[in-house]
Structure formats: C-alpha cells, structure tokens
Amino acid sequence: MCAIYYKITYTKVPGLPKNFHDDYGLGYAYETDEYYAHFYGHNKNFYSIQASLALAEKKSTSQYHSLSEWVTYYFGATDINPIKNSIGQTIQGVWRPAVISPNLGTFKNRVFC
Numbered sequence: 001m002c003a004i005y006y007k008i009t010y011t012k013v014p015g016l017p018k019n020f021h022d023d024y025g026l027g028y029a030y031e032t033d034e035y036y037a038h039f040y041g042h043n044k045n046f047y048s049i050q051a052s053l054a055l056a057e058k059k060s061t062s063q064y065h066s067l068s069e070w071v072t073y074y075f076g077a078t079d080i081n082p083i084k085n086s087i088g089q090t091i092q093g094v095w096r097p098a099v100i101s102p103n104l105g106t107f108k109n110r111v112f113c
Contacts (some may be wrong), residue, residue, distance in 0.1 A: 003030035003083040004067065007043070009076035013055060024050060027075050030087050031067045034059055038071060 005028050008021040024040035028049055031037070040053040057070065064070040071077035085091065 003028060003087055004071070004080050005029075005041075005083055006071060006075070006077035006080040008040070009078055012074050012076070021075065024053060027071060027077060028083070029067055029071050031059070031070075036062065036064070036067055036070045038075065 005026065008025050008027045011018055011020040013020070021040075024042060026041035026043035027038055028041055029036065029038045035056045035058055037054065037056045039049050039051065039055075041049045055074075062070065064073060068077070068080055071080070
C-alpha cells in the first residue's frame with residue numbers, strides 16, 4: 001500500500017473552516033480496501049504530520065473512485081507525489097531531534113527513540 005503527499009490549496013471538508021489549510025498546507029494520504037485516509041501536516045519551517053488531524057471516508061459511500069480524485073476534491077491537492085516507503089515500513093538510522101528537559105536546574109539533551 002502506497003501513500004501520497006501533496007500541497008493543500010483549499011479545504012472543502014464539512015465542518016472545517018474553508019481556510020483550515022492555511023496552518024496545515026501539506027497533506028498525506030493513503031487508502032485501504034475500505035477507507036481513504038488523510039492527515040494534515042505543517043509545511044513551514046518543520047515538515048510534520050499532525051496525527052490528531054486525521055480524516056477518513058468509507059470508500060463504499062464515497063463518490064470518488066481513486067485516492068487522487070478524493071484528495072483533489074476535498075483538499076485541492078496539487079503536486080501529488082508518492083511516498084517512497086510503504087505504510088508501516090520503518091527505516092533504520094533515522095535522526096530524531098533531541099528533547100531538552102530540565103534536570104535539577106540544568107538542561108541536558110536527551111534523545112528518545
């Protein structure tokens with residue numbers, strides 16, 4: 001199963017403000033046998049996926065026949081590109097930024113993997 005990423009140019013999701021994508025202009029999506037799934041992401045300074053900002057639609061009730069059609073309609077997707085790795089695939093040796101936490105009045109860098 002492959003995922004895609006794309007630039008969001010508008011928001012046409014019932015219940016969300018039409019300018020919702022102003023803060024989350026990058027989209028990530030994939031499909032399963034039963035659902036289309038979308039995640040919003042930041043595209044300013046730090047590219048991230050906002051797991052708490054996810055949307056899904058059941059394919060059997062959707063009027064769209066492909067993931068590309070679905071993201072184009074709801075999110076105005078442009079510059080649609082495949083993600084190189086499959087959903088759920090992990091990569092060994094990925095850098096993760098350190099988290100700075102207080103330790104008795106001093107700060108130490110700690111890396112959580």
